[in-house]
Amino acid sequence: MISFHFDRSDPITWLILVLVVILLLVQVWFTLRNDSLTTQRRSVRLTLNVLLWLVVLGYVLQPVLTVTANSTHALLAGEDVPGTFRQKISDSLNVRQVVTARTFNSERFDSVTLVGQDFPPELLSRLSRQVVRWIPYYAPDQMQAVRWKSIVQKGEMQQVMGSLQSSHKQRIKLMYGNRTLDSLNLPEGLTSFSLRFPAFTLGRTEAELVLDQTTLDTIRFFTRPMKSLTYQFILGTPDFESRTLADWLGKNGNSVQITATLSKDVSNQLTINRVSKKPDVIVTDPTNAGNVVVKRAIAEGKSVLFINLTNPEADCRLINKALGSNLQVRKVSNEPLVPVSEGLNALPFSIVPTVAQAVIPGYPVVVQQVSGKVGVSLLNETFPLKLSGDSLAYNRVWNAILAQLQPSAINSADIEAPVFAGFREAVHVNNIPTRPSIIQLGNDTVQMSYSPINPLSAEGKFKISHAGWMPVLDSLATYAEGNGLPAIAQSRLVRAYAMAHASDQSGRTAVSRVTENHLPDWVWLVLFVVCLSALWVEPKLG
Known part of the structure; x- marks a missing residue:
């Protein structure tokens, strides 16, 4: 004009x-x-x-x-993106200019679409004036996302969740040495997976995530020991199930008191190890739901586990009435028992999900939070595992159940893995009586921000400068990835840049130049x- x-x-x-x-x-x-x-x-x-x-x-x-003149737009492809995928994105977006990190000139373009994640940080810093979009690219059978708990308690369920583009039907599994912890069949295409197992080791632990015969990466986490607790069994007549469990608890360093009611005013007590305090966990059956000791324990925030159920629907109503819980079950079979795993059966009922409750993964056991914790087990008998010599399976069952009944540990920390060296990560700490304003994580000093709701709970941000194990709160540790999971680390870098850049370009669009x-x-x-x-x-x- x-x-x-x-x-x-x-x-x-x-x-x-x-x-x-x-x-x-x-x-x-x-x-x-x-x-x-x-x-x-x-x-x-x-x-x-x-x-x-x-x-x-x-x-x-x-x-x-x-x-x-119309704004110039370029497709900036990472070194990890093959030519066929570049062309596909270029055609779908109708973008003619396709450049790489080596040929990119920031002065020529007003907007850029990043494809892939293999971009050096210095290149990203040159995109301050451009409108930026990001399209990630992952090769087939390459991890797109994965996460697990960096610190778990022994017996707690460790869950590894992630996603990938499966090139064909194949099997993914978690391996601890030659032992398969969990496995899952993956269909072809983009798919998510979730593998879980009860933590059975102590301290620094490594497991391999394997796709068919290819090791994708090493899953590293820290297992803290269960705190030695005081258990009290309140039963009319102790049976082999409760005696086996009490003996197992005692051998694992816990204090156990077995109270058997022989008649209305006569009871018998058996002690394993020295009992010097009130019980932390009470194990009983539904007939004792109204027991004064049971009610007092719940009122004081303790845990109660009900075993030996005979009629789960009626038993749950009795427990709910006595303790104020909202436990519900539903019959799923007319058979007297249903299989849970090899050598382990349960009553033919399933747990109905309700609020403020946790179902033990892999087992028909539920723990609901009221003033304390109310647990109900639908398992029939677990002692046959012990008698058959499968102590590992027995340990796995009860470690998983009792981990949910444990009181909150002092100076506990929650960190989501994987943790990458050079990135800012989040840490949540609980039950720190001294309420420090800063804590030391490795070589980094972390400023803590306390919750206004829970004064003993806080969170902070930290950065690890190098790969390897790092001490956390003296007795714990977490692992920082160096060269592991490179695609996920690069994705985090580009995603963090895109999010930071988004606030600057909020409301901006690629406008025409006059x-x-x-x-x-x-x-x-x-x-x-x-x-x-x-x-x-x-x-x-x-």
């Missing part, structure tokens, strides 16, 4: 324009009055004069050519010289 620099409010501009018009009239009048000119020469001279006048008029008005082009002074000079020279030469040629 052509526009002119013409100030209508300036009288001098109007005066100059009038003089230019008068100049045209004078030129035409003198040319037409010259009778010595032939018709042909008069036409030539008239044309030359009009051209000169147009140059003068143009110089006075200063025409401007306004050009609207440029104004003026004729330079030397062009006007050339035009004047050419026109005047033509008017001077024309009479000579005649």
